[in-house]
Every structure is written in structure tokens, then in C-alpha cells.
Amino acid sequence: MISQLPYKTYKIFAIIIALCVSYILVSFFLGDTADTLWPQQQLHFLRSGIRDGALDHIFNTTLGFEHIYAIGLKERTDKRDFLTVSASVSGFEVEWLDGVRPQELQQKALPKGYNLSLTEPNAIGCWRAHMNALNNVLLNSYSTALILEDDADWDVNIKSQLREFARGLHSLKGNSKPSKQAPYGTDWDLLWIGGCASGPDTNETQYYAIPDDPTVPSVQHRGTWSGPLDSWKAIFPEDSTRFVYRAREGCCTYGYAVTKRGARKILTALAIDHIDAPVDNAMSELCGGLGDRQRIECFAPFPNLIGTYRQAGPAYKDSDINNGDQTIHEEISYNMVYSTRCNIHRLISDEETVFSQWGNDSSWSPGEIRPKEFVYPRGYLIN
Numbered sequence: 001m002i003s004q005l006p007y008k009t010y011k012i013f014a015i016i017i018a019l020c021v022s023y024i025l026v027s028f029f030l031g032d033t034a035d036t037l038w039p040q041q042q043l044h045f046l047r048s049g050i051r052d053g054a055l056d057h058i059f060n061t062t063l064g065f066e067h068i069y070a071i072g073l074k075e076r077t078d079k080r081d082f083l084t085v086s087a088s089v090s091g092f093e094v095e096w097l098d099g100v101r102p103q104e105l106q107q108k109a110l111p112k113g114y115n116l117s118l119t120e121p122n123a124i125g126c127w128r129a130h131m132n133a134l135n136n137v138l139l140n141s142y143s144t145a146l147i148l149e150d151d152a153d154w155d156v157n158i159k160s161q162l163r164e165f166a167r168g169l170h171s172l173k174g175n176s177k178p179s180k181q182a183p184y185g186t187d188w189d190l191l192w193i194g195g196c197a198s199g200p201d202t203n204e205t206q207y208y209a210i211p212d213d214p215t216v217p218s219v220q221h222r223g224t225w226s227g228p229l230d231s232w233k234a235i236f237p238e239d240s241t242r243f244v245y246r247a248r249e250g251c252c253t254y255g256y257a258v259t260k261r262g263a264r265k266i267l268t269a270l271a272i273d274h275i276d277a278p279v280d281n282a283m284s285e286l287c288g289g290l291g292d293r294q295r296i297e298c299f300a301p302f303p304n305l306i307g308t309y310r311q312a313g314p315a316y317k318d319s320d321i322n323n324g325d326q327t328i329h330e331e332i333s334y335n336m337v338y339s340t341r342c343n344i345h346r347l348i349s350d351e352e353t354v355f356s357q358w359g360n361d362s363s364w365s366p367g368e369i370r371p372k373e374f375v376y377p378r379g380y381l382i383n
């Protein structure tokens with residue numbers, strides 16, 4: 001259109017547009033607008049300049065980590081089948097590590113202070129299985145590894161979510177040039193990507209915000225948040241915002257990544273030394289540097305990106321200790337919107353759309369999306 005206008009008219013238009021744009025920019029940065037929008041201290045919103053290409057390897061079959069382990073009891077073939085198929089439709093592969101039964105453990109093999117007869121049996125088996133996973137990371141000298149539990153579930157858009165998470169991570173670390181061979185970097189100890197919930201320091205002012213994220217579940221369908229809610233919420237009041245931050249705490253170990261450095265530190269603190277708590281709480285204490293413990297470097301998204309899945313049916317099937325609980329429950333995937341497992345039948349038959357397990361309950365998540373056309377939103381570093 002513009003190219004068909006006489007040159008003079010075009011020039012006038014261009015000048016008017018330029019003036020308008022400068023006016024808006026000047027009043028935005030110098031005028032009252034900024035104060036009204038951001039009443040806090042001086043905030044800096046930064047868009048990461050990291051291109052998708054630099055993070056390509058996140059789309060490979062180990063999600064950009066060097067390896068992926070999944071932990072599960074050998075005899076829970078039902079859980080192994082479901083996780084393997086779910087990972088396959090999502091384009092990644094796991095190596096199975098056997099879960100540990102408490103009766104396989106000897107008192108003398110436990111760290112000092114760990115009393116087999118005082119600890120809840122399930123908790124001690126779980127602790128040992130995670131220690132074995134960390135052990136394997138070191139034995140194989142992996143620079144990074146993701147560790148999943150056998151009930152883990154994730155959004156069908158996991159790869160795009162992880163790419164933006166990585167961008168957040170690099171922004172928080174001040175790294176503008178990630179190596180293609182290490183799309184998450186290796187200068188951290190733990191990425192608490194999947195769990196029940198996580199939280200930053202209550203005085204934390206630096207974070208990465210991804211507003212209007214359709215894969216964020218509504219408040220009633222997600223874990224509770226223990227972050228510095230008020231100051232961050234003042235800037236991002238919408239419940240559809242996902243945050244990425246330096247984590248002070250976390251819980252549940254559905255899916256987390258470690259570096260070699262992290263595996264060494266956690267294995268030392270939890271297996272050579274001892275923290276008298278279930279494995280997730282113990283790792284959380286390390287992230288917070290509680291007591292006289294050396295703080296390890298943890299990062300997490302809220303809401304989490306990896307949740308846990310329960311098939312419709314009796315409750316006793318969920319747990320690895322058969323307690324005969326016959327309560328029947330519906331299918332549910334905690335913290336997820338477009339759950340891979342809830343959509344498994346559509347995904348294996350190459351259907352074009354997937355469903356939100358919550359239907360149309362939140363205004364920012366359509367009840368149905370086309371993953372091939374889905375564009376995951378970009379975030380900002382807030383400093």
C-alpha cells in the first residue's frame with residue numbers, strides 16, 4: 001500500500017509515525033506512565049537475546065541433558081510401560097534404574113545417624129534409589145542428567161517449555177552465550193523442574209517471568225506457592241504467569257536435573273553424611289543452605305514442569321507398598337494442563353489436537369489446542 005503512495009505523502013507519514021513512536025517511548029521511560037505501571041523500585045525488564053538455535057539440543061532425545069534416568073520398581077511393569085510410551089510420543093528416551101525395597105538395605109551400609117528401624121520404610125527405599133541414580137551420573141561422568149520417577153507426567157509441549165526455562169536460567173545467571181553442547185549450562189547444582197511445589201528466598205528480587213502461559217494450571221489445580229508472592233504479584237498479577245528463579249526449597253522428586261557438581265554435593269550430604277529427612281526435604285535443605293550446610297545452587301519454575309499422574313481406579317495401585325486401599329479415584333495429572341498421559345490415546349493415533357484435563361476452566365488455557373501450531377510464550381528477566 002505505502003509503496004504506491006506518492007513519495008512526499010509517504011515521507012510525511014513516516015515523520016508523523018516516527019514522532020508518535022518517540023513520544024510514546026519518551027513518556028513511557030521518563031514520564032508518569034512508568035511509575036504508575038511499576039510502582040516498585042526501578043525495575044528492569046530484559047528480553048533474552050538467546051536465539052532458539054543455540055538451544056536446539058533441548059529438542060533431542062535426552063531433552064538437551066546428557067542423559068535421562070527413570071526410577072521404578074522392576075515389578076511395576078505397568079508404570080514402566082506407561083512412562084516409556086509417554087516419553088516416546090514426546091520424543092525422548094529414558095534408561096531405567098530399579099527402585100529399592102527397604103529390606104534390600106543393611107543397617108551397616110547406611111550413613112551414621114540413619115536408623116533403619118526408625119525411618120519410614122518407603123522413605124528409605126526412595127532415598128536409596130535416588131542415591132543410586134546420582135551414583136550412576138558420576139560413574140558415567142555425565143555433565144548433566146535428568147532423573148524422573150515412574151509416575152512422572154509432563155505437558156505435551158515439554159520441549160518448548162524447557163527451552164524457555166533454559167532461557168530463564170541463562171538470564172538469571174547472566175549468560176548470553178550458552179554452548180550448544182550444554183543448553184542449560186553446567187554452572188548450577190540442581191534444577192527442580194518437577195515436583196509438588198518450590199519456592200525462592202522470601203527477599204528474592206530477581207526472577208524470570210513468562211506471562212500468559214496457557215500451560216499454567218489454574219490456582220485450584222496446582223501446588224501452593226511459597227514465594228515472595230506479593231512483590232512479584234504486584235508486577236505480574238495474572239495467575240497465568242510462570243516464574244523461573246533461584247530456588248530456596250522444593251518438595252517431591254518427580255523430575256529434577258543435576259550436574260556432575262550437583263550429584264557430588266548431594267551424594268556427599270545425603271549418603272556419606274546424613275540429613276534426617278526424606279530425600280526431597282533433605283535436598284530442599286541443601287537448596288536453602290539450612291543450618292550450617294553449604295548451600296547448593298538450585299533453580300526451579302513455578303508452577304513445576306513435571307508433575308505426577310494417577311490412573312483412574314483404586315488407590316492401592318498408585319503406591320508401591322500395596323496397602324489395599326480400594327478407594328476409587330478419577331484420572332488426574334497434578335500441576336499439568338495438556339498432560340501427555342491424559343492424551344496418550346490421541347497422541348499415539350497422531351490426532352491433531354490435545355485436551356486440557358480441566359476443560360475450559362481457566363481463561364488463559366483453551367480446552368483444546370493443536371500442539372503443532374502451539375507457540376510457547378517468551379519471558380522476561382526482572383531485576
Ligand SMILES: *[C@@H]1O[C@H](CO)[C@@H](O)[C@H](O)[C@H]1NC(C)=O
Nearest residue numbers: 107108113114115116117118
Ligand atoms: C535404632 O533404633 C532402635 C529403637 O530406638 C534402637 O534400639 C537401635 O539401637 C537403633 N540402632 C542404631 C544403629 O542406632
Ligand SMILES: *[C@@H]1O[C@H](CO)[C@@H](O)[C@H](O)[C@H]1NC(C)=O
Nearest residue numbers: 057060062064065066180181
Ligand atoms: C542431547 O543434547 C545434549 C546437549 O548437547 C547432549 O549432551 C546429549 O548427548 C544429546 N543427546 C543425544 C541423544 O544426542
Ligand SMILES: *[C@@H]1O[C@H](CO)[C@@H](O)[C@H](O)[C@H]1NC(C)=O
Nearest residue numbers: 200201202203204205206246
Ligand atoms: C536475602 O536474605 C539473606 C539473609 O537472610 C541474604 O543472605 C541474601 O543475600 C538476601 N537476598 C537478597 C536478594 O537480598
Ligand SMILES: *[C@@H]1O[C@H](CO)[C@@H](O)[C@H](O)[C@H]1NC(C)=O
Nearest residue numbers: 355356358359360366367368
Ligand atoms: C471449550 O469452549 C469451546 C467454545 O465454547 C467449546 O467449543 C469447546 O467444546 C469447549 N471445550 C471443552 C473441553 O469443554
